Amino acid sequence: MARWTDRRQRFRSVLTGESCVSPASVYDPMTARLARDIGYEIGILAGSTASMTVLGAPDHIVLTLTEFADQAARIGRASDLPLLVDADHGYGNALNVMRTVEELEAAGVSALSIEDTDLPAPFGSEGKARLIPLEEGVGKMRAAMAAKPDPDLVVCGRTSAAQIAGADECRRRVAAYTEAGVDAIFLVGVPDKDCLDIVSGATDLPIVLGGAGPELKNPEYLASRNVRVLLTGHQPIAAAMNAAYETLLALRNGGKASDLPGLPSKDRIAVALDEDRYAGHICDFLNG
Template sequence: MNTKQQLKALAEARRGVLVPGAFNALSARVVADLGFEALYVTGAGVTNMWFGLPDQAFMGLTDIADHTARIRDAVELPLIVDADTGFGNALNTYHAVRTLERAGADCIQLEDQVSPKRCGHFHGKDVVETAEMVGKIRAACDARRDAGLLVMARTDAAAVHGFEAAVERAHRFAEAGADILFVEAVTTAEQIRALPGLLPRPQLMNLVIGGKTPITDAGELADLGYGFVLYANAALQGAVAGMQRALGQLRDTRRIDEDPAVVAPFAERQRLVGKPGWDALEKQYG
């Protein structure tokens, strides 16, 4: 199977596949190296790590497309790509889908926030009218060159209009053609347990470390029938903690030795970026 077919099979199996987020090609290589089955190209991660800014619509289509293409070159895993609100209206969404599909996306996630959007676990969100988002989903489906490209529809309506309204929107999004549904920032264990029985399509549950949704064991989510369990920025938060730990030691002791508890060994860094393969190519062509 190609990566789009792999991702569709994972979604339909509804076994709570863990999907870490990647914010650049090296983080994607780490995800693949650790044996995960799919990864998420995170808009928040790209915004935080490349611009040093919060997840409040500072990222554009070119930014996420560039990162998607680089990650596509780095790994062979299925890629779910965060396309925020589609970067405008339905026509902009159509163009965004064409661009991200060309960059290597296997699934494109769209959300129903008013632009400029913000992280789903921030306060102050608002959502567009249901009909506007339905139009974007239809545009996204029509824009696909490859019918195997998946469209994921996210709603942030739970924070604005309540849980029942979010479920109703998700139903409308499924009718419009969305392959995967994503109800963002639910706040109780009861809502988490209820969603799989309320919606017809495979679903993704987003677990934000420190966010509004209760952290729930992926095994339990698999038993409930979720397709994917997203940890969009676990790698980012781990990387920040690692940088702070290593640089704090450098500041305090004025040296860092090759201690695996503090830094990845030099040889491990070269392995992850594929240096042995490049050395072999150099010999072949030399």
């Protein structure tokens, strides 16, 4: 679809640029509109925030592909913010990965990540993350690239090997996923500069960095290591949860709506709800 092309090309321009940017963590149409209005170049829909929004559940991979793709489609319909989505393990084996890519491409996302963590957590793992075999990970990456119908769609090969198995294993996986043909590398849990230097030397692809150690917060340094996207967490949904709780509590305790702190202005509500566009439609089609 033509409207997906522009946003996918804008996402790719971030990856091919020389700067490191941070995405807006969005989880519904309103937050995507607000992020676009603020000026964010790209957004991210995480599996965790999608699970919280759609199910009110923690991130235990209980959200289905259909539910996730539907939420991504809602966001994409409401805003032209280029959207990176966390597709977890692809919801199964390499064949499921292919279906995941097809569904998310149809939903209009600009980029997606497929990871090599053993998900959902198997019996007996006791909360400790584990990696799937490298050969299986390579198969998933190859399947993802074979499945994407739009060459502008970005597939990120994602690994948490740095925090699970160390820098050398992470480097090995990054090199293998690069050879498998992915468009970008997504690293999670890189602890420090030494590890990033080791790992980034294994690929010439742009890097997305999440869950990084405190040394890895300088955009200029990261840009020099080919990191083009730095995740900063998913605070907006946590803040929204707290704001909703405090507002409900205040009203329950007899507070007046007019006295509540932190309520948005009419202008901000108008942006979140795209009121100008709807006002135009009413004028054009309902006023006779």
